[in-house]
Amino acid sequence: MDFNYSPEQEAYRMQVRAWLETNQPPPLTDDERTNISEDLLWERNKKWHKKLYEGGWVGLSWPHEYGGRGATFIEQLIFQQELARLNLPMGINILGIIMNGPALMQWGTEEQKARYLQPILKADEIWCEGMSEPGAGSDLASIQTRAELHGDSFIVNGQKVWTTIAHRSDFCQLFVRTDPNAPKHKGLSALIVDMHSPGVTVKPLRQITGDAEFNEIFFEDVRVPKENLLGPLNAGWQVLVATLMHERFGISETIGGPDVILAQLVELAKGTVMGNGSAAADEEIRQQIAQFACEVAAKKYNGLRSLTKRLKGQQPGAESSIGKLVSTDLSQRMTRFAARLLGPFATLERQSSFAPEGDWSRRMLWVEMLTIAGGTSAVQKNMIGERILQLPKG
Numbered sequence: 001m002d003f004n005y006s007p008e009q010e011a012y013r014m015q016v017r018a019w020l021e022t023n024q025p026p027p028l029t030d031d032e033r034t035n036i037s038e039d040l041l042w043e044r045n046k047k048w049h050k051k052l053y054e055g056g057w058v059g060l061s062w063p064h065e066y067g068g069r070g071a072t073f074i075e076q077l078i079f080q081q082e083l084a085r086l087n088l089p090m091g092i093n094i095l096g097i098i099m100n101g102p103a104l105m106q107w108g109t110e111e112q113k114a115r116y117l118q119p120i121l122k123a124d125e126i127w128c129e130g131m132s133e134p135g136a137g138s139d140l141a142s143i144q145t146r147a148e149l150h151g152d153s154f155i156v157n158g159q160k161v162w163t164t165i166a167h168r169s170d171f172c173q174l175f176v177r178t179d180p181n182a183p184k185h186k187g188l189s190a191l192i193v194d195m196h197s198p199g200v201t202v203k204p205l206r207q208i209t210g211d212a213e214f215n216e217i218f219f220e221d222v223r224v225p226k227e228n229l230l231g232p233l234n235a236g237w238q239v240l241v242a243t244l245m246h247e248r249f250g251i252s253e254t255i256g257g258p259d260v261i262l263a264q265l266v267e268l269a270k271g272t273v274m275g276n277g278s279a280a281a282d283e284e285i286r287q288q289i290a291q292f293a294c295e296v297a298a299k300k301y302n303g304l305r306s307l308t309k310r311l312k313g314q315q316p317g318a319e320s321s322i323g324k325l326v327s328t329d330l331s332q333r334m335t336r337f338a339a340r341l342l343g344p345f346a347t348l349e350r351q352s353s354f355a356p357e358g359d360w361s362r363r364m365l366w367v368e369m370l371t372i373a374g375g376t377s378a379v380q381k382n383m384i385g386e387r388i389l390q391l392p393k394g
Contacts, residue, residue, distance in 0.1 A: 003301065005078070012075055016057075016082045023051055024088055036351060038211060042092065042168065049091030049123045059097060059121045066105060066117045073307055084260045095164060096120040096127035100173050103190075103243045107231035112192065116171070130160045130174035130193070130217060131240070137162075138376045140175070140240060141184040145219065147176040147191060149226065154178075154191060156199075156222040162372075166202050166215035169195050173243065174219075179234050188236035190243075192228040199223075209365045210349075244375060245320055258296050258330045264358050265289060265334055272341050279341055292334050299326045318387035325380040328370040335360070335367045 005013070025048050032040060052058050061076040062068020071079075083090065090097070101120050104113055119125040136142040145158025156176060166172065172193045179187030195202070199222040204212035231239040269280040269289060279285045305319045338360050339346040348355040350362060371377045385391040 045092045093123040100127040125170040128166045128169040130172045154224040156219045160217040190230040190236045190239040321380040321383040
């Protein structure tokens with residue numbers, strides 16, 4: 001099996017690299033670094049998203065008919081590798097690109113596709129996912145937010161939690177219970193909800209990192225047009241599972257993750273003084289980084305299973321859980337190792353003039369939530385055991 005890229009693919013890589021290096025956002029100024037905020041980063045990433053879109057780099061693998069470039073998943077992967085090499089963000093509508101858009105293409109009506117897909121690509125309309133609830137985190141089949149059909153509208157009541165960028169979103173792919181008497185996997189439906197509708201209340205949740213991109217959403221008699229049903233009525237569980245598979249494929253294979261951390265860890269070791277030389281010269285340090293490099297490579301080649309499936313025209317499946325689980329664990333271990341190298345400097349926040357490059361203090365806190373985001377590690381293990389290894393349910 002040949003894992004090398006073809007000459008045509010390498011030529012494409014050089015095209016991508018040249019464009020990104022020419023058009024990448026300028027670095028933060030000293031004043032921006034000192035007064036950095038979520039709003040400032042959002043506006044920077046918004047401008048970057050617009051530039052990516054104008055360059056034809058957003059939704060690369062989306063079909064031409066939906067506003068994409070019709071690129072292969074190999075070309076998408078190459079683009080993401082080059083984006084990660086420069087440590088550049090994807091833009092501002094990440095969930096819309098890797099989750100909501102693919103779900104709409106798979107389950108939406110022609111009218112829904114025509115209405116929503118293009119604004120998602122352009123980031124004219126920001127999307128979020130309404131899945132987890134206070135009593136239904138890992139067990140999403142226990143969702144209790146209800147939608148009752150009255151005439152031409154669903155009336156929605158309930159609460160969602162841990163909803164990423166809901167405070168900036170225009171639409172929500174909301175999962176609700178439409179048949180309370182059916183078995184819990186059978187009575188769910190997916191709705192497209194306008195976040196500006198009367199009765200929708202968003203409350204940001206402040207995290208340990210100081211950020212507040214997660215939110216609670218409260219729905220009080222929210223009216224949703226019947227034509228905003230995504231997929232068949234009471235078949236929302238299939239829509240939910242497919243949406244999560246798109247997310248896990250995006251998290252594990254599309255976004256840089258451990259590859260980026262490894263590259264930064266190598267540079268950190270080279271620049272960190274240990275004894276009379278750099279940490280990179282220490283045998284124990286070099287051995288640990290080499291171990292990380294082996295694991296990153298193993299994750300990469302295992303991830304080709306998901307990529308191969310997509311290249312065959314199939315939807316992502318349970319194999320995406322392997323990449324998600326490995327990415328989570330590996331990212332956490334590498335970040336903790338970076339903290340060991342930095343010592344007390346690892347605790348400095350990015351606003352500090354003495355903080356090391358890489359924002360390691362925030363990252364140490366942020367990577368811990370990866371065991372929950374996109375499905376908990378326990379859920380991923382169950383998926384792998386039951387759907388890949390065919391083990392009996394516990």
